[in-house]
Amino acid sequence: MRHAIEHIPNDRTDTSEVRGTVTLVFSDRHRRRIRLHDDAGEPFLLDLPHAVRLADGDRLRLVDGGVIVVRAAEEPVLTITASGPIAAAKLAWHIGNRHTPVEVLKDGRLRIIDDHVMRDMIIGLGGVVENEIAPFNPLNGAYHGLGGAHGHSHGNDHFDHEDYDHKQGHDHSHSHSHSHSHSHAHAAGKPHDH
DSSP states (O other), X not given: OEEEEEEEOTTSOOOOOEEEEEEEOGXXXXXXXXXXEOTTSOEEEEEEEEEEEOOTTOEEEETTSOXXXXXXXXXXXXXXXXXXXXXXXXXXXXXXXXXXXXXXXXXXXXXXXXXXXXXXXXXXXXXXXXXXXXXXXXXXXTTTTSSOOOOXXXXXXXXXXXXXXXXXXXXXEEEEXXXXXXXXXXOTTOOOOO
């Protein structure tokens, strides 16, 4: 079986021979080690040193040479239009404050994974929401690629919060690889800072 052992971000030049593509939804693109099938149905083992969020256009270097190119699959998303740049910035802040990955489209609209709770919040804040089926390729966090692996963990390998009700109070802890951690409680409807 082929082994993919290195992640090559899409912004890094690489001239390796393309030996296939693998198309994955967002929740399947945060991985370290898993058996996958490329788009031609051929198996390969993803075996990276640490978990990586794979973006559309990233490449996976194979042990025997060549790369497999990652493609973002089409999936249910919410595309958000704001009344102007200030309204868009406020919506982006509220989305990020809920630890929800967001994509900023070239035309300034925002995109998130389809979630009814987030939809209601965005509409309540004045955003216009359109349900679409499209690839989702969110921004990487500020610490992505800096070697710090500073991320929030909610006890799973995915970023989906489908069962999470933002209207109810909740407690959760965040752990960070910078040898510190913190926990905090949110009151219903109240924003929080880190």
